[in-house]
Amino acid sequence: MRDTIDFGIDLGTTNSAIAVARGRSAQVVRNSTGDEFTPSAVSVSRSGAVRVGRRARDHVVADPGNACAEFKLRMGRTDQDMLFEAAGRSMSPEELSAQVLMALRGNVELTGERLETAVITVPAAFTADQTAATMKAAELAGLRSATLLQEPTAAAWAYLADADLPDKGFWLVYDFGGGTFDAAVVKIEDGEFTVVNHAGDNSLGGKRIDWALVEDVLLPAFRAAGGPSEVSPENPRTRGALAILKHLAERAKIELSVQRSTVIEEDVVVDGEAIELVHTMTRDDVDRAARPLVEASVLHCRQALSGAGLDPRDVDRVLLVGGSSQVSLVHEMLADPDRGLGIRVDRSQDPITVVARGAAIYAGTQPMPEEIRRSEPVAAGTVRLNLDHTPAGLDDDPLIGGRAESDDVADWSGWTIELHNITTNPPWTTGQVALEPDGTFRMRLRAPETTAHTFEIALRDPVGSQAPTDRATVTYDHRSGGMGPDAPHQAHTIGVGLADNTVEVLVASGATLPATGRVHGLRTTETISKSAGTGRITIPVLSGEHARADRNEVVGRLDLRPDDVVRDVPAGTEVEVELTVTKSFQIVDASAYVPYLDEEFGIQVDLRRPLLPGIDVLRAERADVGHRYAELRDQARDLDAREATERLDRFDSEGVTRNLDRLLDQAAVDQDAVATCQAALLEAQSALDEAERLLGLPRVAEEGRQAVATAQEAVTHYRARGLEAELSKVRTEMEVAIADGDQAVIERRTQEAWSIALRAIPEEHQALMEFSDYESLLGADSRPEVRRLLADGRAAIATNDLRRLEGINARLRRFAAQAAPVGRRDRTGTGPGRTFHGSTVDGDRP
Structure with a gap:
């Protein structure tokens, strides 16, 4: 038996490959057709026979009801099973990936060796449920053990194996695959390398270039050739014709990475009629289709560099990984200091197989798991x-x-x-x-x-x-150099969602794994009464980088109800939360300890994603993005908020709404595009959250100045000269706080200004003003009691019965509290009454 694992697998969206360590390098294990990589495609015949690879990929085009590809994008979802119609058999994304892994195992076994364990790569941007699904696929494929390695790290192992390492420096891994994009910053020092930061997008890949070519180039050419207009992304009945066009786009894109033009000649069948498509596609066509995606990838690269405290000038070279990195525009933009990064591009490795080879080189440094070695029988004695x-x-x-x-x-x-x-x-x-x-x-x-x-x-x-x-x-x-870290790093922040819709971090993105995170000092905001059977404590565990809790993915939760506790738990009770993330990115040992009860409760980790939304839900969310954008634009203009305006300008320059509309069209016929569109909508909302946050200071400043102006008007109108000096002091301190950007001080001075205004107004006038506010807020309320109270208030004013009016105001207050609209601050989760998924856990803030 081997001393080390030695085998590395790149389980890719479009293609997969397996390699074996050979000393300090690696050799790709070819499949039965002699190819270095195997298409990640599965087909099932009428008899139930399963095929994997090139033949299955061809069936995706010719017989899409009985073949499937690009299922890596669906890993971790429970509603994404593929039905193979002829055989009546369904497979989950994990089962489909397991079929690919079994095919790769078969390549090894053709050499006479049985494969029991391997290092399998995953995108750095993969979420906890996706990594868990990858481990499940390895188990279904019969691997007794698997080690996960992030793809940028694997690529760095391959590049550094053949490179002359500098004493110190930085490299950037640019991994543009079929379905995902990762950018990773590699630090080299004293002969060792470490991945110090990364950024990425699980929905940014070459597949989107293919769809852009279909929509912008091939569909117009097809219609010009006599193809019916109903062949479109909006029409699910024409998926067969669209599958053919997408296949043609993908093939042409590959050819145009090495030549300037290519001629497409193909019969496209629609409703039994073959329409001949003859069209010359050029490299410029591909560049136009790819440009928005490549620009987005460059932004991720800059984000990764910025997070590591670096500028592109600090980086020695870019390492290319993934089939889409071969698009000529990628090379041009990465090397261009104005449009891209201005960093030298290293083309010394095959970007298609570099991840598999790097995984194998890494596997050559990892001992064979003892559980496998111990299972091998030994002779007596x-x-x-x-x-x-x-x-x-x-x-x-x-x-x-x-x-x-x-x-x-x-x-x-x-x-x-x-x-x-x-x-x-x-x-x-x-x-x-x-x-x-x-x-x-x-x-x-x-x-x-x-x-x-x-x-x-x-x-x-x-x-x-x-x-x-x-x-x-x-x-x-x-080894004298080129050794990478044994310890992987956490890809996404894991935290606890609080009642004010913020996140308390447990394990931060970039943390060395395994890692254990603890949060002390959380306090419940609701009482659990065991005798009355009321109350609940909810602790959601979240994964993601968004500041707003409800923008992140819920990966676990604890719900404590009256039956779960031995006695009443008062509001304000302390709660401590702890969890561990393993080297394989799995969340384990999640628990909450309540000192008041001296009891620990396990937090259930559920990595199954919710069902994907329907197209109508996506369209409604897209409309909400548009309405919210327009509202924020108006507010930014009215408040003259420079930073918020700049963030909204960037929203425009990045083509967010244009991209959302394109993804909505694709989602009508492509199930993978539904998840991509959903993710893009979330990112769009998060970008608007940031613009809204930037409006916070200008809005508070405007409210403060309005309060001072109102107070000045009240002091002047009611001749409250004794308050003039106090108001002048508040006004001066308000302007200083605005200049300093100190929002907390501005809010305190605002309250002081309102207090001065109220003290300047005679008591009877205050009751009139309060009732006027209730009339504005509740005037359209149809509830009989509200209508009666408003009528009684008007009658009290008519008879100048201010004491009666004060009593009416007291009763109207509770209706006003119920009807209070979600204000601008509430939209960001900081307003009164805002909770996250019913959470009653809050931070213990001063």
Whole structure:
């Protein structure tokens, strides 16, 4: 059995590949047709026979009801099963991915070796449910163990294996695949590399370039050739014709990465009639279609660099990964300092297979899991050696430990173990190291040179006879550089949603894994009464980077109700939350501890995504984005809010609404585009959240100045000269706070100004003003009691009965509180009464 895992798999959206470590490099394992990669496509025949790869991909075009591709984009969703119509069989995205993994395992087994474990890559932007789904696919494929590695890190392993490393510097991994985009910043120092930051988009990939080519180039050409106008993204009945056009677009895009033009000649069948499409597509066509997506990828690159505190001038080179990175426009923009990044592009590796090869190189540094090694049978009388060591590293004297096991030996006293380095000249030995009575041992090896070392193992019994062992050698590769981190980094922030719609962070994006996060000092905002059976404590666990809690994905929640507690829990009770994220990005051991009860409650982690919305829901959300944008534009103009205006201008320059409309059209016929459109709508709302946040200070400043003006009017009108000095002080302090941008001070001075205004107004006039406000707010209210109270108030004013009016105002207050509109501040979750999914947990804020 191998000492190290050695096999790396790139489970891609469009194509997948497997490679095996060969020393410090890697070799791709070709499939049965001799190709280095296998299309990530599955088809099922009428008889139930499953095919994977090129033949299945061809069926996606010819027979879309019985073939499926690009299912990686649906990983983690429970409503995305593919029905293969002829066989009547359904498969989930995890099962489809498992079929691809089984095909890759088969490629290895054609070489005579059984594959039990592998390193499998995932996009850095994959969410917790998507990584969990990848692990499930590996299990369904029969792999007994799997290690997940983020794709940019894998690519860095491949590039750095063949590169002359600088003493220090930064590289940028640009991973533009079929369905996702990742940008990762790699720091190189003292011969080692670390991924220090990343940014990405799980819905930004080459597939969207294909659809843009269909809509902008091929559909117009097809209609000009006599194709019916009803063939469009809005018509689900024409999915077969659209599938053909998309396939033609993808094929032409690939050809145009190396040539200036290509001729498309194909019969497209619609309702049984073949329409001949003949069209010359050019590289300029591809560049126009790709430009918005490439520009978006550059923005992600700049975001990754900015998050690492870097400028493009600090980066030595860009490493290209993924099939879409071969589009000529990508090379041009990355190298262009004005339109792109101005960074030298490294084209030394094949971007299609670089991730698989990098995963294999990394796998060559990872020990074979002991659970797999222990499961292998050993001959009678053979001692099993369970070793604990690092197969590769930078140490001259690496540590190795282990334990000897045998049914025939109960006490290992008197036994020794010796390791001989047969690589060095002269050979070196550890000498005989005594085993502990329980069979454990520990020693230092000597590996002084930059080379791969092999150590022969000699286990001897108390009389000095050598005993047979299940492994004769152990290896250690001493590398001078190019070693990456064993510890992965968290891709998305994990936190707790609070009652004010903010997030308290548990494990931050970029944290080294495994990581345990704890939050102390949370307080409940609602009482649980066990006797009355009322009240609830809800703690949502969220994944995402949005400031607003309700913009992030709910990955777990705890609901405590009266039956769950032993006694009443008062509002304001402290709650502590803790969870752990493993090296494979899985959320485990999530719990909440309530000191008042001295009890810990497990938080259920549910990584199943909710059902995708229908097209009508998406269109309604798109309309809301438009209305909200217009409202914020008006507010920014009225308040002369420069920063908010700049954020809205960027919203326009990024073509957000144009992209949403395109995705809505695609979502009508492409299920993957539904999820992409939903994600884009969320990002659009988040961008508007930011504009709304930037309006906060100008809005508060405007409210403060209005309060001062109202107070001045009241003081002047009612000749309240004793309040003039106090108001002047408030006005001065207000302007200073506005100049300093201190929103808290502005709000305090605003309250002081309103207090001065009220004190300046005679008491009877205050009752009149309050009733006037209620008339404006509740004038259209149809409830009989409200109508009666308003009528009574008017009557009290007519008779100048101010005492009666004050009583009417007191009763109207509760109706006014119920009818209070969601104001501008409420839209951001900071207004009164705002909760997140019924959460009654809040931060313990001063």
